Amino acid sequence: MFNQGHMKMKTIVSVYLAVVLAGLSFIGCQRREEASAKSPTVALVVKTVNHPYFIDMQQGAEAAAKRLGIHLIVQGAEREVDVEKQMQIVENLIQKKVDAICLAPSGSRELVPVVVKANRANIPVIILDTRIDSAALREAGGKVGTFIGSDNFEGGKVAGTYILEKLKGNGNVAILEGIPGHETGDARRKGFHSVVDQAPGIKIVASQTANWERDQGFNVFQNMLQSHPDVQALFACNDLMALGAIEAVAAAGKTGKILVVGFDAVKDGRDAIRQGTMAASVAQHPDEMGKLGVENACRIICGEPVPDYVPVKIELITKQNVE
Amino acid sequence: MTPKNFLVQHGRQLGTLCGLFGLVVIFWILTPHFLTVSNLLNIAQQTSINAIIAVGMTFVIITAGIDLSVGSIVAFSGVVMGSALQSGTPLLLAILLGLGVGLLCGLVNGVLISWGRLPPFISTLGMMSVARGAALLYTGGRPVSGFSSSFRWLSTGEVAHIPSPVVIMVVIYGIAHFVLRRTKLGRYTYAMGGNEEAAILSGVSVKVYKAGVYGLCGMFSGLAAIILTARLNSAQPIAGMMYELDAIAATVIGGTSLMGGEGTVLGTLIGALIMGVLRNGLNILGVSSFVQQIVIGSVIVVAVLADMALKRQRK
Numbered sequence: 001m002f003n004q005g006h007m008k009m010k011t012i013v014s015v016y017l018a019v020v021l022a023g024l025s026f027i028g029c030q031r032r033e034e035a036s037a038k039s040p041t042v043a044l045v046v047k048t049v050n051h052p053y054f055i056d057m058q059q060g061a062e063a064a065a066k067r068l069g070i071h072l073i074v075q076g077a078e079r080e081v082d083v084e085k086q087m088q089i090v091e092n093l094i095q096k097k098v099d100a101i102c103l104a105p106s107g108s109r110e111l112v113p114v115v116v117k118a119n120r121a122n123i124p125v126i127i128l129d130t131r132i133d134s135a136a137l138r139e140a141g142g143k144v145g146t147f148i149g150s151d152n153f154e155g156g157k158v159a160g161t162y163i164l165e166k167l168k169g170n171g172n173v174a175i176l177e178g179i180p181g182h183e184t185g186d187a188r189r190k191g192f193h194s195v196v197d198q199a200p201g202i203k204i205v206a207s208q209t210a211n212w213e214r215d216q217g218f219n220v221f222q223n224m225l226q227s228h229p230d231v232q233a234l235f236a237c238n239d240l241m242a243l244g245a246i247e248a249v250a251a252a253g254k255t256g257k258i259l260v261v262g263f264d265a266v267k268d269g270r271d272a273i274r275q276g277t278m279a280a281s282v283a284q285h286p287d288e289m290g291k292l293g294v295e296n297a298c299r300i301i302c303g304e305p306v307p308d309y310v311p312v313k314i315e316l317i318t319k320q321n322v323e
Numbered sequence: 324m325t326p327k328n329f330l331v332q333h334g335r336q337l338g339t340l341c342g343l344f345g346l347v348v349i350f351w352i353l354t355p356h357f358l359t360v361s362n363l364l365n366i367a368q369q370t371s372i373n374a375i376i377a378v379g380m381t382f383v384i385i386t387a388g389i390d391l392s393v394g395s396i397v398a399f400s401g402v403v404m405g406s407a408l409q410s411g412t413p414l415l416l417a418i419l420l421g422l423g424v425g426l427l428c429g430l431v432n433g434v435l436i437s438w439g440r441l442p443p444f445i446s447t448l449g450m451m452s453v454a455r456g457a458a459l460l461y462t463g464g465r466p467v468s469g470f471s472s473s474f475r476w477l478s479t480g481e482v483a484h485i486p487s488p489v490v491i492m493v494v495i496y497g498i499a500h501f502v503l504r505r506t507k508l509g510r511y512t513y514a515m516g517g518n519e520e521a522a523i524l525s526g527v528s529v530k531v532y533k534a535g536v537y538g539l540c541g542m543f544s545g546l547a548a549i550i551l552t553a554r555l556n557s558a559q560p561i562a563g564m565m566y567e568l569d570a571i572a573a574t575v576i577g578g579t580s581l582m583g584g585e586g587t588v589l590g591t592l593i594g595a596l597i598m599g600v601l602r603n604g605l606n607i608l609g610v611s612s613f614v615q616q617i618v619i620g621s622v623i624v625v626a627v628l629a630d631m632a633l634k635r636q637r638k
Contacts, residue, residue: 092606
């Protein structure tokens with residue numbers, strides 16, 4: 001009996017030591033960083049760290065931080081839709097007492113409570129990419145340093161205008177939507193509708209979600225082509241779905257015959273535009289947002305005034321300007 | 324009880340507890356911002372939602388089942404309750420509605436498993452999709468947001484400086500521990516998972532109790548939905564995605580066996596706290612989110628490996 005307990009203790013202790021050692025080796029390198037962090041620390045909290053769009057944003061921010069001598073921490077949820085995880089990250093960074101937080105909120109109303117928490121801790125918050133709902137923020141008594149971004153609704157309008165022009169006001173159009181209930185996609189789709197719905201010759205023959213994913217973009221658009229072989233143009237609410245869709249177009253032997261317009265102008269999207277398989281993509285310049293975010297955070301930390309809104313240009317990337 | 328017997332009975336939980344303390348010590352050494360009262364309360368609060376879902380998951384897994392639908396039930400209960408609140412339903416009634424929707428979804432799972440003879444994996448996989456779709460349909464895909472401060476107290480309030488979700492979590496764990504250890508339902512839960520045939524032969528109405536366990540699991544998801552909605556001041560139809568995996572992870576880190584028949588809710592609480600501490604500490608250290616996923620995955624595997632090693636020695 002005693003022997004058994006003894007053996008067990010040994011196992012417990014060895015597992016315990018293994019975990020401690022693994023933990024230390026994993027994070028040990030962070031300690032030096034922490035200790036030498038005399039320069040101001042700015043946190044960039046993105047929606048998710050594994051989307052090309054936010055990787056561009058991160059790179060823009062990193063370049064600016066290096067230039068300004070700022071210690072930058074980049075964090076984001078594993079999934080873009082996981083608002084609560086993003087909230088946790090912001091709360092944890094408040095505990096860390098960072099000097100400023102640049103936040104690309106996953107929900108325009110849902111993140112209001114943590115903005116208020118940051119306000120209480122006297123940590124300035126700069127909003128990137130997606131606006132915080134101003135009414136909800138006012139009601140909660142919160143404030144943000146500045147908003148830096150372009151508008152998804154505007155971007156949808158840009159795409160709509162382009163397709164309208166190319167089809168000369170007549171034709172069948174399909175839409176690939178983002179995850180249902182996700183604001184970014186909703187805004188893009190609504191912006192697109194706001195333009196094409198005005199044109200009597202344009203018919204939206206299909207509008208379905210492909211959940212932001214490349215593989216689903218392929219499947220869903222393939223199904224659409226089955227039921228609507230006469231589709232002339234497709235608006236995909238992000239490039240990944242558009243990239244999936246152009247494969248479906250190729251599989252149907254219709255490359256070049258269907259106008260595919262994406263959103264975000266990620267690297268693969270630009271390549272496809274260069275090759276002519278994709279017609280255009282709306283570019284929002286996330287790298288610029290990241291850079292301006294860090295620069296404005298720096299200004300706020302130094303006590304300099306910043307404007308309420310820093311616009312970032314939206315442009316349509318086509319074969320003409322892809323380089 | 325002699326100390327020796329105590330060690331034999333609670334060895335597994337003590338092991339997990341040592342793991343938790345190990346993590347706390349590591350983070351305490353690495354950063355001054357970790358071991359503060361406000362951060363510990365912060366961790367407890369962040370853990371509460373996963374911990375409450377994991378209570379139900381623990382019951383289900385002890386019966387040798389699984390529930391993949393908890394995240395979707397969180398979303399569906401949340402939006403039904405949120406819409407009710409916005410159309411002026413009294414607070415208490417709306418809360419009961421949220422719990423009721425969770426209970427109902429869980430019972431549907433249970434009935435399909437008990438009487439439809441579906442494997443729990445399939446039944447709850449179906450519910451995962453159905454409840455998510457129902458949540459989206461119910462709201463037209465839009466979040467329902469903006470609630471009264473009395474409702475939001477459930478997340479933002481404090482009882483003696485302890486955040487209310489933490490108080491709710493502690494109460495729930497107290498009750499669940501009692502139910503599992505001291506009541507018929509608890510004993511039958513272990514019996515169904517340990518040896519279902521034997522349970523049936525000894526006259527336990529396994530079908531009824533099993534359906535009840537899934538109903539309970541759904542109801543805990545409903546409770547988590549209430550806290551989540553209060554926390555975000557918004558009920559989102561896309562909320563709770565992948566929460567099932569976090570709840571399963573907390574449960575198995577806490578020593579509940581996926582083969583059924585053994586496990587404790589206190590172990591699950593420690594498991595949930597380990598996940599909360601890891602996420603919090605790694606955030607504070609500014610560790611890249613990619614590395615965080617590797618660390619969390621490794622901890623799950625190490626915990627279960629240790630569990631298996633312990634069990635081999637006990638035999």
